[in-house]
Amino acid sequence: METRKAGRGLEIATAVALGVVSIVTALGALQAGLWNDAAQRFADDSADARDQSIAIAVVAQLRQRADLAAVLEAKSIAGDYEAALAAGDYDLAVELAGELGAALGNSFLLPDGSFDAWYESGWSDEAIPTEQPDYLVELRGDADALILASQELGSLAEQLKTRSAVLGQAALVHALALFLFGVAGINRLRLARLVTLGMGVLVFLFGLFLMSTAY
Numbered sequence: 001m002e003t004r005k006a007g008r009g010l011e012i013a014t015a016v017a018l019g020v021v022s023i024v025t026a027l028g029a030l031q032a033g034l035w036n037d038a039a040q041r042f043a044d045d046s047a048d049a050r051d052q053s054i055a056i057a058v059v060a061q062l063r064q065r066a067d068l069a070a071v072l073e074a075k076s077i078a079g080d081y082e083a084a085l086a087a088g089d090y091d092l093a094v095e096l097a098g099e100l101g102a103a104l105g106n107s108f109l110l111p112d113g114s115f116d117a118w119y120e121s122g123w124s125d126e127a128i129p130t131e132q133p134d135y136l137v138e139l140r141g142d143a144d145a146l147i148l149a150s151q152e153l154g155s156l157a158e159q160l161k162t163r164s165a166v167l168g169q170a171a172l173v174h175a176l177a178l179f180l181f182g183v184a185g186i187n188r189l190r191l192a193r194l195v196t197l198g199m200g201v202l203v204f205l206f207g208l209f210l211m212s213t214a215y
Helices: 004-087 090-105 114-120 133-186 190-212
Strands: none
Touching: 004 090, 004 114, 004 133, 004 190, 133 190
């Protein structure tokens, strides 16, 4: 049979334990809510970046096709221009030179001198203007950057959701600890109360460990 003083001490310990677990559980729920809100914002931003990248990529693809058509047309005109010069038909050569400039003028992003470099290489496949690194970076840079941003934001959103889920699991563990402390509070047998309190403390500590893994 426990003394009145000892019983009072266990009651105080039980009340304190209940308060501590309640506060920790509430803080965990608050943090989980904040992480969920941040995860949703990251997920929305990821979706927006992905949608923008698709739109920009489509425009870039159309521009690349137009530029390729322009350089291929210019290549054909350049061949006729060389033939006119070889035949001594300078009037036709001048006319073709104008057409060559007009064809290249229809391009969107061709770097200056890229067609001339292709011409001087003897129309090498490795020197096609629309396949050069500088051109591709200029053409697809924005779309690629948005794709990377979308992936990074999506990854951050998943990480926060995972961490929030861990706090949810810890909350369930703490709910068990609250139950055990509650049982200890109404139990009048000293040994049973001590055992229940001990179990509650162990469960609570496990919940704290589980929460720590989320950080």
